[in-house]
Amino acid sequence: MNTATIPEAEISTAPAEAGAQLSLFRRLLRNPVAVVSMAWLALLILTSIFSPLLAPHDPNLASLQDVLANPSAAHPLGADSAGRDVLSRLLFAGRYSIAGALLTVVVSLVIGVVSGLVAGYFGGWFDTIASWTSGLLMALPGIVALLAARAVIGPSMWWAMAIFGVLISPAFFRLVYASVAAVRDELYVDAARVAGLSDTRIIARHILTVVRAPVIIQAAMVAGIAIAIQAGLEFLGLGDTTKPTWGEMLNDGFANIYSSPMLMLWPSLVIGVTSIALTLLGNAMRDVLERSGSASRSNSKTPMPTVSAEPVVTHGDADRSAEELLSVEHLTVLYDPPGGRQVIVVKDVALNVRRGEVHGLIGESGSGKTQTAWAIMRLLPEGARTTGTITFEGQDLSTVSPRQMQRVRGRKIAYVPQEPMSNLDASFTIGHQLVEPMRLCLGISRQEARRRALDLLARVGIPNPELTFRAYPHEVSGGMAQRVLIAGAISCDPDLLIADEPTTALDVTVQAEVLELLRDLQKELNMGMILVTHNFGVVADLCDTVSVMRLGRIVETGPVMDIFANPTHEYTRSLFDAILDEETSRGPLENDTTDEGVPA
Amino acid sequence: MTTLLNCRDVVVEYPGKGFRKPPFRALKGVSLDIRPGETVGLVGESGSGKTTLGRAVLGLAPVTGGSIEFEGRDIAHLARRARRALASKIQVVFQDPYTSLNPSLTIERILTEPLTVRNVGSAEARKRVKDLLDQVRLPTDAGTRLPREFSGGQRQRIAIARALALDPVLIVCDEPVSALDLSTQARVLDLFREIQDRTGVAYLFISHDLTVVRHLSHRVAVMYQGEIVEWGDGDQVTAHPQHPYTKRLFLAAPVPDPVRQAERRAARKAFAKSDAGAAVAG
Numbered sequence: 104m105n106t107a108t109i110p111e112a113e114i115s116t117a118p119a120e121a122g123a124q125l126s127l128f129r130r131l132l133r134n135p136v137a138v139v140s141m142a143w144l145a146l147l148i149l150t151s152i153f154s155p156l157l158a159p160h161d162p163n164l165a166s167l168q169d170v171l172a173n174p175s176a177a178h179p180l181g182a183d184s185a186g187r188d189v190l191s192r193l194l195f196a197g198r199y200s201i202a203g204a205l206l207t208v209v210v211s212l213v214i215g216v217v218s219g220l221v222a223g224y225f226g227g228w229f230d231t232i233a234s235w236t237s238g239l240l241m242a243l244p245g246i247v248a249l250l251a252a253r254a255v256i257g258p259s260m261w262w263a264m265a266i267f268g269v270l271i272s273p274a275f276f277r278l279v280y281a282s283v284a285a286v287r288d289e290l291y292v293d294a295a296r297v298a299g300l301s302d303t304r305i306i307a308r309h310i311l312t313v314v315r316a317p318v319i320i321q322a323a324m325v326a327g328i329a330i331a332i333q334a335g336l337e338f339l340g341l342g343d344t345t346k347p348t349w350g351e352m353l354n355d356g357f358a359n360i361y362s363s364p365m366l367m368l369w370p371s372l373v374i375g376v377t378s379i380a381l382t383l384l385g386n387a388m389r390d391v392l393e394r395s396g397s398a399s400r401s402n403s404k405t406p407m408p409t410v411s412a413e414p415v416v417t418h419g420d421a422d423r424s425a426e427e428l429l430s431v432e433h434l435t436v437l438y439d440p441p442g443g444r445q446v447i448v449v450k451d452v453a454l455n456v457r458r459g460e461v462h463g464l465i466g467e468s469g470s471g472k473t474q475t476a477w478a479i480m481r482l483l484p485e486g487a488r489t490t491g492t493i494t495f496e497g498q499d500l501s502t503v504s505p506r507q508m509q510r511v512r513g514r515k516i517a518y519v520p521q522e523p524m525s526n527l528d529a530s531f532t533i534g535h536q537l538v539e540p541m542r543l544c545l546g547i548s549r550q551e552a553r554r555r556a557l558d559l560l561a562r563v564g565i566p567n568p569e570l571t572f573r574a575y576p577h578e579v580s581g582g583m584a585q586r587v588l589i590a591g592a593i594s595c596d597p598d599l600l601i602a603d604e605p606t607t608a609l610d611v612t613v614q615a616e617v618l619e620l621l622r623d624l625q626k627e628l629n630m631g632m633i634l635v636t637h638n639f640g641v642v643a644d645l646c647d648t649v650s651v652m653r654l655g656r657i658v659e660t661g662p663v664m665d666i667f668a669n670p671t672h673e674y675t676r677s678l679f680d681a682i683l684d685e686e687t688s689r690g691p692l693e694n695d696t697t698d699e700g701v702p703a
Numbered sequence: 704m705t706t707l708l709n710c711r712d713v714v715v716e717y718p719g720k721g722f723r724k725p726p727f728r729a730l731k732g733v734s735l736d737i738r739p740g741e742t743v744g745l746v747g748e749s750g751s752g753k754t755t756l757g758r759a760v761l762g763l764a765p766v767t768g769g770s771i772e773f774e775g776r777d778i779a780h781l782a783r784r785a786r787r788a789l790a791s792k793i794q795v796v797f798q799d800p801y802t803s804l805n806p807s808l809t810i811e812r813i814l815t816e817p818l819t820v821r822n823v824g825s826a827e828a829r830k831r832v833k834d835l836l837d838q839v840r841l842p843t844d845a846g847t848r849l850p851r852e853f854s855g856g857q858r859q860r861i862a863i864a865r866a867l868a869l870d871p872v873l874i875v876c877d878e879p880v881s882a883l884d885l886s887t888q889a890r891v892l893d894l895f896r897e898i899q900d901r902t903g904v905a906y907l908f909i910s911h912d913l914t915v916v917r918h919l920s921h922r923v924a925v926m927y928q929g930e931i932v933e934w935g936d937g938d939q940v941t942a943h944p945q946h947p948y949t950k951r952l953f954l955a956a957p958v959p960d961p962v963r964q965a966e967r968r969a970a971r972k973a974f975a976k977s978d979a980g981a982a983v984a985g
Contacts, residue, residue, distance in 0.1 A: 290803035294865065297761050298817035299790025302783075308816070312807055467884035468855070581749075610748035611911060615955035615971060637885065640957030643964040663961050681886040682959050683914045688938040692741045692921040 127316075130391045137387035140380040147377060151197035158191035162347045171363045180369055183355050192347040193369055199348045200330055200377075203264040207329035208322050210268025215275020216318060222276075223283025224306060234280075237273040245270050245332070253341055260333070260343045267332055271325055278321055282314045316392040320385045327381030334374045349374050410435050410450045416672045418661025425457035428599055428631040429479070434491035436471070436478050436655075448474045450655040452491070454633075456599065461625060461632040463642040463663070465678075466652030472635045475652070476601050479633070480516060481508050496598065514544050517592035519621075521604040523584035527576035533587050534572035537594060544595040559590040563620055582613035586620065593624055600625070603635045618644050639682060643667065651675045707774065707905050708737040708760065708873060714768030715755050729755040731929040732769060739872065742899065742906040744920030744937060746913055746952065752929040753909045757875045760907060761795055762786045773873075790820060791869035798878035800858035804850040810836075810861055811846035817868040835864040839894060856887035863894065867902075875907045880915060892918060913956055917941040925949045950974060 131137040150157060159179070169186035172178050180189040222233040248270060249263055256262045286292060286309065295305050330349075336342050337350020344351060349370040356366030436449035449471045456462045466472045477483045479493055481500065493500040495516070500508065512518070520526045528536060537556040541547060547555070553572075560568035563586040576584060585605065592600060602621065606614035622645055625632050634646060642649050642663060650660040651674065659672040670676045715730040730752045737743045747753040758764035759779070760771060766779040778789060794817075797803040804813055814835055815828045823831065833843045839860040850858055859879060866874050876895070880888040896919060898904065910916050916923055916937070923940040925933040925948065933946040944950045954971040958964045 289805075290797045290799060291805040293761075293763055294795060294797065294803055294862075295816060296763065297790060297793070297795045298865070298869070299787040299820040300816065301787065304819070308808075309805055312805075467886065611913075612748060612951055612955040615957070618957070619968075638957070639885075639959035640964065643959050643961045644957040644968065667959070667961055678885060679959075681889040683889065683892070683918045685914060685917075685958065688917040688941055689742070689919060689921055690938055691936045692738060 127319075127388065127391065131387060134387045134391060136383050137391070140384040140387065143376060143380045144384070147197055147373075148201065150194055151201055154191075154194035154198060158188070158194045160188035160191040162187060162192040162195040164188070171359060171366075174365075181363070181365060183352070183366055184359050184363075185355075187347075189352070189366065189369060192352055193349070193373060196347040196349045196352060196370070197373075199260060199346050200333060200350075200374075203260055203333050203348075204326045204329040206261060206264045207268040207271065207332075208326050210265050211272040211275055211325055212318070212322060214269060214272040216279050216314070218272075219276045219279025220283055220306060220310065220314070223280040224287055224302070224310060233276065237276045240270055241273045243270065246335075249332075249336060250341065258341065258343045260337075260346060260348065263336055263342070264329065264333060267329060271328065274325060275318065275321060278317050279314050282317060283310055286310060286313050316388075320388045320392070323381050323385035323388065327378040327385070330374060330381070331378050334370075408437070408445070408447070410447060412451050413656060415453070415657055416659040416661075416675075418659075418665040418669075418671075425459055427455060428458045428460075428496065429454070429456040429633075430492075430494040431455075431475075431479060432492045432494075434475065434478055434493065435489065436474050436483065437488045438486055439488060440486055448655050449478060449489075452652075452655075452657050454650060454657070454660075456631040456633060458598070458631050459625075459629045460648060461634055461646045463646035463649035464633060464635045464652060465637065465639065465642055465649060467637060467678075469654070470652040471655040472652045473603055474655075476603050476633060476635050480512055480518060480601060481505075482512075482518075513540060513597075514595045515597055516599045516601060517595070517597035519585070519588055519592050519600065519602040519605045521607055523581055523588050523608065524576065526588060527584055529576050531575075532572070533574055533576060533579070537572075537587070537591050540591065541594050555594065556590070559594055560587070563587070563590045563624075564616070565590075580613075582609055582617065585609060585613075585617055589617070589620060589624070593628060593630075596628065597630060599631045599633070601633045601635070604637070605634070606641065607636070607638070614641075621645065639667075639678070651678070705738055706736045706772075707739045707741075708907070709772040710735045710756070710760070710769070711772070712769035713756065713759055713766060713771060713779070715752075715759050715764050716767040717765065726767075729764070729929055730759065733926075733929075733931055734769075735924055735931065735934065737873065737905050737907060740899065740903040740905055741922065742908050742920045744916035744923040745907060745909045745926060746911065746916050746923060746949075747926035748911055748952075750928075751926040753911075753926045754877055755929075756926070757795075757877050757907060757909050760873075761793060761875055762789075787820070790817065792871055793873045793875065794866035794869065794871040796859070796862050796866050796874060796876045796879045799882055800855050800862055801882075803862050804858055806850055808849075809846065810848055810850070810853075813850070813861065814846070814865055814868055817865065821869070831868065835868055838867060838898070839864045854887075855883050856891060859883060859887075859891055860894065863891075863898070867898065867904075870902070871904060873905045873907065875909070877909045878911065879908075881910065881912065888915070895919060913941055913952060925952070 131141070164187060166182070166186035169178060169182040171184060172182040172186070174181045178188050178190070180193070182188055183192070218233045222230040245267065249266060252266045253263065292305060292309050295309060333348070334350035334353060337348045338353045338357070340354055342348060342351055352370040353367065353374070356370065359366055431452060431454040434449055434452040435447065438446045438448060452475055454462070454475070464472045464475060474483070478489050479500070483489065489501065491501065495511070500511065503511070527533070534553070534556060537559065538549065538552040541552040541555060542549065557568045557572060560571055565571045565583060565586055571579060571583065571587070579587070605621065606617050609617060618641065624630070634641070636642060646663050648661065649663050649666055650657045651672065652658070653674045659666060659670070659675045666675065670679050711734050712732040713730050714728065714732055716726040716728050719726050733752070733756055735743065745753045745756065755764050759766050762778070762781065769779070770777045771779040773789070773793065778786070781789070811829070811832050814832045818828045818831060832846050836843050836845055841857060841860050841864070850861070853861065880891050883891060892915065895906065899906065906919070908916060908919055920937040922935065923937045924931045925940060925946065927948045933940055933944065933949045940949065944953050951974065954967060954974055958967055
């Protein structure tokens, strides 16, 4: 949530963004790959429908004079080994190939989507059976099953395609199942349930909308596979030889490949292009629906806009004796995606941290406090541009090379994130994640790093360091994980610790302990510290100085004691006013005369 | 009738994960009652079972023991269909305003969703949406827009409007302000109170924040490890806690005042060293 959200007060009256309502089809028309694919498929469908009108000959009319005839006015693409017109057969074959592919899609769609919805939404015994069946079908070799079916049922293209539909239905089942399972526990589905909606209504309103797009994409892919499989079966001679199909034409062409190689060309061209068109169309739909466009890169051509300086309420500096550790001046952070809207998230920020001082950076979401912290560490995501100077121990961090910066981070500047769990790699033990950075940063041996890591774990208050050292992140609680990250942050003895909402994700009793730990470590190591938070209680607990941020700017800064005693800026005051005071409570329900049944 | 909702020895068990694992007991016999028009605050930390109790009242958690009586009738073991009939009486506002609204539906469709159950005509439904948006202080033209166009506080107002759509007598509020900014939080809390004063709806107000709960609740229950450890009038429980765990919770919350926070910190340390503190240490 570090992007700017609409402020509470600013409610525009603009109608809903048209883009959201724009249909899939209209958006596809803007994608050249999709347009070409759709044009080919449309052409194919139209020529197949109107093949009786378009075809110069009856596709099954054999003519002995024309056996393997070369292209001529009578036979534009020549004739096959039975003297049948290749163009006519190609046109008529489209009907069977497309209808066969459609049959496969419909069969697999119906089986896969219905069972996926039921299994995903209701779970229970049906889920178990359906998942097992789906796994079984996927393990079954498709061609072997189709061969067996042919042996029993006989050469029927329709049956083969329908059976193939059953065989490929897990493709839909698994997709739908996964999507449904993902939304089934969404709060809005719970809210609908509480609102009294029936299950069918919930599925229709909330679940189908989620499943719709991926199913359409999958259908295009399955159609492509079905056409290829069908051609494969016919090519092997396992199809129904009475009907013209592309695969059967391929078979005929293959038999005469030496005498008339062109016979192979036309059906393989049609099969190939159609399969590719369906796959590309599926991909294009995925791109359009999931908006996986080009990543936003910085548009460095446009000049940086000048950000005007605004007065900052500054309270008297309490202690000028300590050495200045970090000095940020005129820091501005801008996101400038090409074709997108320019957003300035940090505006002309100035910040000073002395050695051994804890500086709080407080503000509401979207105020730019995290962006400021990331800018100092130069960890802003791609697409961000910064100006201003960041002087750390006499060195301007905004000009050093990325390589040098890497050396500063971790060794000199350490970081404690908000979400402890997502900042530990689930596939490595906690010990490994502590030891490796220390070996790299401090250049010490594995044994030495291990000994240090155990000391650190003990230092951050972990009751059984040996056990935690060997544990994986999912085996420890959120509070423990945050202690581990703090241990990692201080492992290389940094001069500056940047903690970004380090206790927001934690329970209040755990928060108190972690704050206590940070306080002790900061004193012990005499670190400078930047504490990003939205909680005035946390600032009061830990900070020496504080800066209040609003819409990318620092509006008030100074020693904590002064600002809490005498907030001057209008915005700081409004924040203090919003704090719920601890004295007033609501008291018991009025006009409540029947004071009975209050269990002790 | 003086009690609206009466929970008696409610037990909620989730089946164990894995073969023959014992079930997980999220609630170990919880008793609590709510009167019409009253706010009962439910405080606890993650894993204490406070959300589970709310979900049990809503019929979203499996109640395996005890009873939940609503207007004199046991609702803990109702069939799906019978449960749906209760929808107009008990509603919910969830914690996360980002996932509690379907991102692909317009605000109008979100707000009319509960109304469709009652077969309200479309013209009347539209009128009702305007009325609801007005009640939660959002512009009446907000209906045509999508959730992503609104800030967290505004989304939570939309979620409140949805809860109000069927004129409920009880709303379960599950951490409704903890995802919101400070200034927004205060305004949304005021809105909750104002709606209660006007409509006489009762709240089961779940939060981890003692200050928020105190602000809104007539009575407060403190939950710890699936049980209610303290239960009584809001000012008593939140200002003069008796149970060691409530004391610990109270002392852990930082005060936004450097001087008083220093005192509280000292008190917290002293308490942690005492026997009572050691008994409930995390």
